[in-house]
Amino acid sequence: MNYAFGAFSRREAFELLDCPRCSQTHTLSLLVTVVKRQVRFGGPVAGQRHFDIEWTCPNTGEMFAFPVSVEQADDESVQAVAVDSEGAAVLPPPSWLEAARGDAQKESLIVARDFVATMLTTSLGAAPVYFAVVKYLTAKRVSPPVWLAIPPAVLFILAAALFALALRPQSFEEMDAEDFLDNQKRRVRILRRRTDLASVVFLAAVVSACSALSWTLTH
Numbered sequence: 001m002n003y004a005f006g007a008f009s010r011r012e013a014f015e016l017l018d019c020p021r022c023s024q025t026h027t028l029s030l031l032v033t034v035v036k037r038q039v040r041f042g043g044p045v046a047g048q049r050h051f052d053i054e055w056t057c058p059n060t061g062e063m064f065a066f067p068v069s070v071e072q073a074d075d076e077s078v079q080a081v082a083v084d085s086e087g088a089a090v091l092p093p094p095s096w097l098e099a100a101r102g103d104a105q106k107e108s109l110i111v112a113r114d115f116v117a118t119m120l121t122t123s124l125g126a127a128p129v130y131f132a133v134v135k136y137l138t139a140k141r142v143s144p145p146v147w148l149a150i151p152p153a154v155l156f157i158l159a160a161a162l163f164a165l166a167l168r169p170q171s172f173e174e175m176d177a178e179d180f181l182d183n184q185k186r187r188v189r190i191l192r193r194r195t196d197l198a199s200v201v202f203l204a205a206v207v208s209a210c211s212a213l214s215w216t217l218t219h
């Protein structure tokens with residue numbers, strides 16, 4: 001005798017090949033009710049359990065019975081098998097597809113973050129370099145006016161701040177596994193938007209630095 005200590009249901013995909021009513025293949029979701037039990041020496045062993053299931057073909061509307069086999073681990077006892085109420089249920093995409101999709105997103109996130117990290121360092125270093133060049137050039141020349149000399153440095157620092165903001169981890173309220181891919185997509189989108197803005201500011205800084213330096217060289 002086995003002592004049952006918990007019943008639960010799990011879903012299993014089932015391919016009904018060559019339907020006896022419409023001759024097509026139906027992909028069904030089976031609801032398998034299982035009772036967990038203690039493993040007893042000499043008790044029933046793991047294996048397959050066979051059930052006959054009645055189901056209505058959605059194409060012809062005719063009922064028929066078909067046999068299914070479900071796996072039974074040695075610590076469980078399969079009690080019942082039924083077609084999920086949704087009938088030909090929508091099954092989740094295979095896990096390898098999810099994994100591949102997740103990997104692709106993770107990779108694009110890594111590439112984007114690498115770029116942002118490099119640009120953050122570059123922007124931060126650009127302001128002092130710019131000032132050093134201006135100082136060097138104006139040693140024997142006229143200094144550029146403040147309105148021309150200051151903006152490049154401010155823009156470089158602003159660009160660095162924006163790149164840093166893009167790198168900041170974003171927290172989302174819902175973090176269950178189901179939402180993970182959506183979150184990942186959203187994260188990439190937000191990172192892209194912030195990176196684009198920071199890049200524009202960085203380019204503006206470069207252009208204004210060139211203007212300031214060329215002013216210095218021509219005066």
Ligand SMILES: [Zn+2]
Binds near residue numbers: 019059
């Ligand atoms: Zn059918």
